Amino acid sequence: MSDSLQPAFLLLQDGTFLQGKAFGKIGTATGEICFNTGMTGYQEVFTDPSYYGQVLIMNNVHVGNYGINPVDQESKSVKIRALIGRNLEDKFSRYKATGSLDEYLKNNDIVAIEGIDTRSLVAHIRHSGAMNCIISSEITDKETLQAELDKVPDMDGLELASVVSTKETYEVGEPAAPLKIAVVDYGVKQNILTSLAERGAYLKVFPATTTAAEIKAFNANGYFISNGPGDPAAMRYAVETVKELLEDNKPLFGICLGHQLLALANDIPTFKMHHGHRGLNHPVKNITNNRCEITTQNHGFGVNPEAVKNNSNIEITHVNLNDESIEGIRMKNKPAFSVQYHPESTPGPHDSRYLFDEFIEMMR
Numbered sequence: 595m596s597d598s599l600q601p602a603f604l605l606l607q608d609g610t611f612l613q614g615k616a617f618g619k620i621g622t623a624t625g626e627i628c629f630n631t632g633m634t635g636y637q638e639v640f641t642d643p644s645y646y647g648q649v650l651i652m653n654n655v656h657v658g659n660y661g662i663n664p665v666d667q668e669s670k671s672v673k674i675r676a677l678i679g680r681n682l683e684d685k686f687s688r689y690k691a692t693g694s695l696d697e698y699l700k701n702n703d704i705v706a707i708e709g710i711d712t713r714s715l716v717a718h719i720r721h722s723g724a725m726n727c728i729i730s731s732e733i734t735d736k737e738t739l740q741a742e743l744d745k746v747p748d749m750d751g752l753e754l755a756s757v758v759s760t761k762e763t764y765e766v767g768e769p770a771a772p773l774k775i776a777v778v779d780y781g782v783k784q785n786i787l788t789s790l791a792e793r794g795a796y797l798k799v800f801p802a803t804t805t806a807a808e809i810k811a812f813n814a815n816g817y818f819i820s821n822g823p824g825d826p827a828a829m830r831y832a833v834e835t836v837k838e839l840l841e842d843n844k845p846l847f848g849i850c851l852g853h854q855l856l857a858l859a860n861d862i863p864t865f866k867m868h869h870g871h872r873g874l875n876h877p878v879k880n881i882t883n884n885r886c887e888i889t890t891q892n893h894g895f896g897v898n899p900e901a902v903k904n905n906s907n908i909e910i911t912h913v914n915l916n917d918e919s920i921e922g923i924r925m926k927n928k929p930a931f932s933v934q935y936h937p938e939s940t941p942g943p944h945d946s947r948y949l950f951d952e953f954i955e956m957m958r
């Protein structure tokens with residue numbers, strides 16, 4: 595808990611109005627509310643570009659206890675819009691830590707609220723579904739908060755990938771590495787790049803709106819389609835890019851948003867989920883070998899299961915054991931595959947890292 599006495603308010607689109615205490619930056623923030631069930635890895639979650647535009651509830655009661663360090667980042671800045679917690683801690687203890695959660699949020703301009711009964715709030719979202727919300731430690735009356743909240747666009751239909759994508763092309767790894775991969779960056783996580791580079795690949799990372807022709811000019815051994823924020827159905831430009839890359843018949847691997855884009859490129863529609871999957875304890879069954887993996891997830895959209903089942907060109911490789919949603923697909927006539935979850939997951943679990951090995955093997 596912080597020593598702050600300043601109140602902060604949280605208003606949801608359905609009228610739910612809660613008071614807590616201010617943490618992080620004093621100010622106002624809006625976005626779609628979502629929750630993450632992970633017990634650890636908060637800094638990786640806050641910096642995951644796929645969270646751009648979202649207000650995050652951490653289910654774990656204590657967040658901040660092990661502080662912040664310059665290493666545990668999925669990108670260079672915090673991407674969540676705001677943070678909701680039960681106990682957000684500014685006192686920390688860890689040999690690697692260089693600073694507190696409170697100063698980290700302040701430095702990154704992130705408004706947070708603590709002292710919220712996150713168990714009942716998460717139960718409410720699970721029941722009522724994802725919706726927009728506003729947090730403020732400066733506006734105190736409900737009418738003004740409501741007026742600000744009414745201006746917030748729905749996540750459904752929002753294109754956000756081009757906002758977080760790199761503006762310039764850059765390279766990762768050793769130019770002399772045996773394999774070259776072209777990465778299309780829709781908000782790529784650092785640990786995906788690391789997972790590919792440490793397996794002996796030289797990566798060129800392209801901005802989201804790069805044309806397929808420019809990407810092909812790198813003459814890569816394979817294509818990687820990244821994770822990212824927003825609604826995949828609002829990304830016609832990216833679906834076209836994936837379609838054109840598939841024409842090369844080179845190995846292609848997609849993660850999360852990349853999975854949704856591979857589905858869309860095969861005329862499989864995506865849909866907005868009731869409240870999404872976010873955490874590091876989601877069970878997935880690999881139906882090609884009958885093994886269960888515990889996976890990290892962060893998505894609010896999914897691919898239409900009926901359309902996947904009716905597509906004669908697509909094979910289902912992974913299913914979610916909680917709700918039977920589609921977690922992995924591969925094309926029958928091309929070396930292209932994708933998963934809805936995050937095999938690179940840090941701090942873990944590491945059950946699904948084999949997918950990077952399979953992609954490397956395919957390219958060899």
Ligand SMILES: NC(=O)CC[C@H](N)C(=O)O
Pocket residue numbers: 644820821822823824825826849850851852892893894895896
């Ligand atoms: N992690 C991701 O790539 C998320 C994909 C997409 N924005 C979703 O919410 O479903």
